[in-house]
Amino acid sequence: MNDAGGGWTVDLRPIHNNCLQLNGYHPMIFVDYIPAALAQLGHWLQTGKIIALDTCRQRHRECSQSIYRPIPGANVGKMIVHVAN
Numbered sequence: 001m002n003d004a005g006g007g008w009t010v011d012l013r014p015i016h017n018n019c020l021q022l023n024g025y026h027p028m029i030f031v032d033y034i035p036a037a038l039a040q041l042g043h044w045l046q047t048g049k050i051i052a053l054d055t056c057r058q059r060h061r062e063c064s065q066s067i068y069r070p071i072p073g074a075n076v077g078k079m080i081v082h083v084a085n
Contacts, residue, residue: 010029017025052077053076053077053078053080054076054077054078054079054080055075055076055077055078055079055080056081056082057079057080057081059083
C-alpha cells in the first residue's frame with residue numbers, strides 16, 4: 001500500500017539487499033542486571049575507583065546565582081542544591 005502521507009521515510013532497500021537485520025533495542029531487557037550494576041557502581045564509588053563530580057550549593061543567594069545565571073565552567077558535574085537544613 002502506498003500512503004501519500006505515511007509509510008517509511010527511510011529507504012530500507014539497502015538493508016534488505018545486503019541481508020542485514022533492523023532490530024529494536026529496549027534497555028529493559030537488562031532489568032535483571034540493574035541490582036548488580038548498582039551494587040558494583042556503589043562499590044567503585046566507595047573505594048574511589050570512580051569519582052562522582054558535582055557542585056553543591058547551600059546558601060539561597062549562591063543557589064539563585066548558580067541556577068539563574070550560570071557561568072560557563074563554574075559548575076562541575078551534577079548541580080546539587082540544598083534547600084533545607
